[in-house]
Amino acid sequence: MLKILHIAAEASPFIKTGGLADVIGSLPKALLSKGLDVRVVLPKYRTITQIWKEQMVWEKSITVPLGWRNQFCGIETIHHEGITFYFLDNEYYYNRERIYGYEDDGERFAFFCRAALAFLSHIDFQPQILHCHDWHAGLVSVFWEAFYSHLPFYKNMRTIFTIHNLQYQGVFPQYFLGDVLGLDARYFTIDGLEYQGQINYMKAGLVFSDLLTTVSKSYSEEIQTPYFGETLDGLLRKKRKQLFGIVNGIDYDLYSPSKDPYIYLPYHDDLQDKAFNKIKLQEEFGLQVDSNMPMIAIVSRLVSSKGLDLVVHILDELLTRDVQLVVLGTGDEKYETFFQQAVARYPSKLSVHIQFDDALARKIYAASDLFLMPSRYEPCGIGQLIALRYGSIPIVRETGGLKDTVQAYNDYKCTGNGFSFTHYNAHDMLFTIQRALKSFQDKELWRKVFLNAVHSDFSWHQSAQQYINLYKTLTFQGQK
Ligand code: GLC
Numbered sequence: 001m002l003k004i005l006h007i008a009a010e011a012s013p014f015i016k017t018g019g020l021a022d023v024i025g026s027l028p029k030a031l032l033s034k035g036l037d038v039r040v041v042l043p044k045y046r047t048i049t050q051i052w053k054e055q056m057v058w059e060k061s062i063t064v065p066l067g068w069r070n071q072f073c074g075i076e077t078i079h080h081e082g083i084t085f086y087f088l089d090n091e092y093y094y095n096r097e098r099i100y101g102y103e104d105d106g107e108r109f110a111f112f113c114r115a116a117l118a119f120l121s122h123i124d125f126q127p128q129i130l131h132c133h134d135w136h137a138g139l140v141s142v143f144w145e146a147f148y149s150h151l152p153f154y155k156n157m158r159t160i161f162t163i164h165n166l167q168y169q170g171v172f173p174q175y176f177l178g179d180v181l182g183l184d185a186r187y188f189t190i191d192g193l194e195y196q197g198q199i200n201y202m203k204a205g206l207v208f209s210d211l212l213t214t215v216s217k218s219y220s221e222e223i224q225t226p227y228f229g230e231t232l233d234g235l236l237r238k239k240r241k242q243l244f245g246i247v248n249g250i251d252y253d254l255y256s257p258s259k260d261p262y263i264y265l266p267y268h269d270d271l272q273d274k275a276f277n278k279i280k281l282q283e284e285f286g287l288q289v290d291s292n293m294p295m296i297a298i299v300s301r302l303v304s305s306k307g308l309d310l311v312v313h314i315l316d317e318l319l320t321r322d323v324q325l326v327v328l329g330t331g332d333e334k335y336e337t338f339f340q341q342a343v344a345r346y347p348s349k350l351s352v353h354i355q356f357d358d359a360l361a362r363k364i365y366a367a368s369d370l371f372l373m374p375s376r377y378e379p380c381g382i383g384q385l386i387a388l389r390y391g392s393i394p395i396v397r398e399t400g401g402l403k404d405t406v407q408a409y410n411d412y413k414c415t416g417n418g419f420s421f422t423h424y425n426a427h428d429m430l431f432t433i434q435r436a437l438k439s440f441q442d443k444e445l446w447r448k449v450f451l452n453a454v455h456s457d458f459s460w461h462q463s464a465q466q467y468i469n470l471y472k473t474l475t476f477q478g479q480k
Contacts, residue, residue, distance in 0.1 A: 002129070002468070002471055002475065003036070003037045003038075003129070004028075004037070004038045004127055004128070004471060005038075005039050005040070005120070005129070005130050005131065006040045006131045006133065007040075007112075007113070007130060007131065007133065007137040008020060008040065008041075008133040008136070008137055009100075009112070009133075009136035010024060010042070011025045011040055011085065012024070012025030012026070013025060014052050014085065014087075015042065015045055015047065015048050018301070019164065019248075019382045020133060020134060022248075022250065022382050023133075023215070024042075024133065026250065026254070027248075027460060027463075028040055028083050030459075030460030030461065031468065032081075032082050034464060039083060039084045039085070039125060039127070040083060040085045041085075041088060042088070043087070043090075043093070043099075043108075044088060044089040045099050046094060046095045046097070047097070047098070047099060048087075055078050056076040056077065056087060057076060058075075058076050059076060060075055062075065062119060064111065064115045065118075065182065066180060066181075066182065067180045067181060071092075071093075071111060071115075073088055074089030075119050088112065088116065088119065090115075093107070093108045093112075094108070105170070106172035106180065106201075107176075107180050109136045110201075112137070113132075113137060113139035113140045114139070116130075116140060117130075117140060117147070127157060128157060128471075128474075129157070129159070129475070130157055131160045133161075134164045134202070135202040137205070138161070138200075138202050138204045138205035138206075140159060141161065141209040142181075144159060144208075145208055158211075159211075160209060160474070161206065161211075162213045162215070163213070163223070163379070164214075164379055166214075166223050169195075169200050169230065170201035171200050174199060181199070203232060203235065206235055210474055211242050211470055212239060212244070213243070213244045214243070215245070215247065215401060216380045216400050216401035216403075217246075217404055218399070218400050218401065218403045219245060219378070219379045219380065219400035221245070222377070224236045224237045224240060244470060245404075246463050247401060247404055248380040248385070249385070249458050249461070249463050250382060250389065250459070252389070255386050257365075257366055257391070262358075262362040262363060263362055263363055263366040264276060264280040264281070264363065264366070265280075271391075271446075274366065275291040277363070278291060278367040278369070279291055280367070281326070281364065282295075285326065285351040287349065287351055288324070288348040288349070293323070293324055294370060295324045295325075295369050296323060296324070296368060296370040296395075297326050297327075297328070297364045297367075297370070297387075298311065299329060299371070301331045302329045302354075303331045304332065305375060306373070306374075307374030307375045307429075308335050310424070310426040311372070311429075312335070312338055313426035316345075318430060319346045319349050321437065322437075323349065324350070324351070326367075326368060327339050328353045328355070328357070328360060328361055329353075330354055339352040339354070340354065362390075365386055365389075369393065369440055370394075370395055370419075370436055372395050373402060374395070374397045374424075374429050375396070375399060377400055378396075378397075378402045379400050380400065380401030380405075384396055384406055385405060385458045387453075388405070388456045389458070390454075391450050393417070393419065393436065393453055394406045394419070394453075395418065395432055395436055396420050397420065397429070398421065398422050402420070405456075406418035406419075409439065409445075409449045409452070414448050415452070416452060417449065417456050418449075418453065419435060420432065
């Protein structure tokens with residue numbers, strides 16, 4: 001039986017700030033259902049909700065070396081839906097108000113990486129694969145090589161590193177090398193951790209892991225170019241034979257309009273039942289109540305990479321038409337204020353909710369006809385996958401995972417599950433929205449695109465199998 005340990009900074013339902021948590025909360029379940037022994041290790045942050053903290057079982061405590069330090073590390077577990085989650089506890093590092101954004105994040109996550117290796121020989125689990133996610137887990141592979149690869153318990157372990165977002169790399173001062181990481185100067189080279197005179201944790205993951213993956217095929221190609229490569233494109237080109245794109249799935253048990261307890265009326269592939277959800281939401285939000293009025297949704301972090309400048313640019317033009325727009329999310333103040341101020345101009349057409357609320361998000365997915373996601377870049381994207389599942393037709397920019405999961409509707413062949421545009425241009429987007437709105441008026445056509453959307457399969461089934469194939473190639477390779 002394949003034994004896999006996922007090492008990540010977030011996992012739903014315990015702790016979430018972004019899409020990474022959705023993946024770590026759902027991929028292990030899919031792997032488990034295919035017969036693997038999958039476990040997950042996370043930091044034990046203070047902000048994990050009390051209900052979960054109460055369920056944690058204390059296992060033991062160990063001491064973890066980190067440079068010249070020896071740090072306490074408590075090991076606690078929760079068994080959740082068949083998966084063991086390990087929480088590594090250190091009050092000094094993780095008993096804080098937020099999970100990221102501290103001056104010593106470099107040390108906090110170096111500790112996490114070192115502890116995620118160290119604790120293994122103290123529990124009854126010897127994984128064959130260490131599957132590390134994003135920069136927070138970037139040091140695992142280099143620590144393995146430097147401190148563990150000669151030890152019998154560890155020496156057959158292999159590492160996979162998954163890039164969820166190349167933009168965040170975890171770059172810290174050079175003195176970290178010896179002082180925090182405990183590595184010698186041999187690692188501070190262009191082929192090692194050195195990056196513009198500093199240390200780059202993401203780069204460590206890319207250089208030292210056995211295999212690399214990212215969360216869609218298109219993004220795996222894009223990041224090999226300077227525009228998307230965030231200055232690491234050269235390295236990624238060099239590593240292209242070890243780099244695979246595997247699109248994310250979503251948990252179809254969790255996101256299912258036929259049994260979602262948060263929406264007004266469950267539905268499967270019936271447009272009328274779906275329209276009931278729209279009417280209820282229009283009532284709740286004080287919008288004009290009309291089931292024939294097309295409703296567009298934006299459920300997103302309100303940050304520039306999500307393409308919000310395009311929306312800002314054409315909002316007034318858009319809202320002169322017969323359409324409603326619902327916005328849910330938090331993020332940069334300039335977008336939050338912009339949308340909030342616009343409500344005064346279009347009270348019956350625009351509804352803005354500056355908050356993060358999963359139940360409300362589901363109501364919006366269920367109620368809306370269209371889902372707008374014009375990202376500048378998008379490694380995979382999860383919103384559009386949930387939207388497809390709920391029959392809210394995505395309008396996306398053709399980049400990364402959006403390109404791989406949304407196919408433009410083709411009138412002649414009746415294929416496609418959404419609408420898309422290529423250039424990062426506000427009027428190209430507006431034009432595409434108009435096309436979508438026109439299609440919405442054609443009941444027959446709309447039914448077809450709706451059915452194509454709800455019958456698209458983005459469960460984890462296929463992608464989990466692709467991960468398993470990679471795991472197998474690594475375990476068959478034998479010893480290094
Ligand atoms: C990051 C990416 C997003 C992806 C998610 C999970 O949040 O920005 O596109 O879906 O990770 O892999």
